[in-house]
Amino acid sequence: MSMRKLGRALGVEAMALYHHFPNRTALLDEVVAAIAPEPPAPTSDWRADLAELSRQYRDMVNAHPHLLPVLLSRPSRHERAAATQEAQYAALRQAGLHGSALLDAHRTWGSYVIGYLVVEQQGRIGAHASREWRPAVTVDAPITAELDRYQAARDWDQQFDIGLAMQFDAITALAAGPH
Numbered sequence: 648m649s650m651r652k653l654g655r656a657l658g659v660e661a662m663a664l665y666h667h668f669p670n671r672t673a674l675l676d677e678v679v680a681a682i683a684p685e686p687p688a689p690t691s692d693w694r695a696d697l698a699e700l701s702r703q704y705r706d707m708v709n710a711h712p713h714l715l716p717v718l719l720s721r722p723s724r725h726e727r728a729a730a731t732q733e734a735q736y737a738a739l740r741q742a743g744l745h746g747s748a749l750l751d752a753h754r755t756w757g758s759y760v761i762g763y764l765v766v767e768q769q770g771r772i773g774a775h776a777s778r779e780w781r782p783a784v785t786v787d788a789p790i791t792a793e794l795d796r797y798q799a800a801r802d803w804d805q806q807f808d809i810g811l812a813m814q815f816d817a818i819t820a821l822a823a824g825p826h
Contacts, residue, residue, distance in 0.1 A: 650665070650674070653674075679725065686730050686734035693742040697742075698815075708764050735756075736753065759811075
């Protein structure tokens with residue numbers, strides 16, 4: 648996206664956009680801020696809170712998949728992003744994590760959510776995309792051949808929730824161990 652192309656699509660000169668936004672980055676930041684959901688009110692269940700925050704982010708990306716490259720290109724610095732990050736930290740603190748262990752868990756969980764979204768979006772492209780993303784089955788890969796029948800056993804939602812549960816089990820183990 649360029650300011651010139653956006654101006655043309657809106658029927659205005661590109662320079663007119665600069666009266667509202669100092670640059671393309673500021674415009675994209677405002678677009679992301681406009682679609683970012685408010686973090687939900689915390690409950691007494693850190694797993695439920697972090698799962699809801701995970702699903703909110705995933706829902707936002709799935710509703711606006713063309714913004715995924717923008718979200719991946721730089722950190723979001725709007726107020727909702729800060730509130731969401733604080734809610735994520737609060738859930739991990741409620742899980743029993745502090746200091747570097749909390750940051751390690753946050754980064755690992757966040758990497759799972761973002762990585763899953765990248766794979767999900769790639770898997771949703773085209774009519775046969777999910778089949779194309781399956782590993783090739785050959786006689787030289789007997790375990791891959793054995794697992795092939797399970798490749799389509801779950802939908803995107805089910806697999807996401809399974810991955811979240813695995814992340815949360817790891818967070819629980821981290822909180823129980825020495826830090």
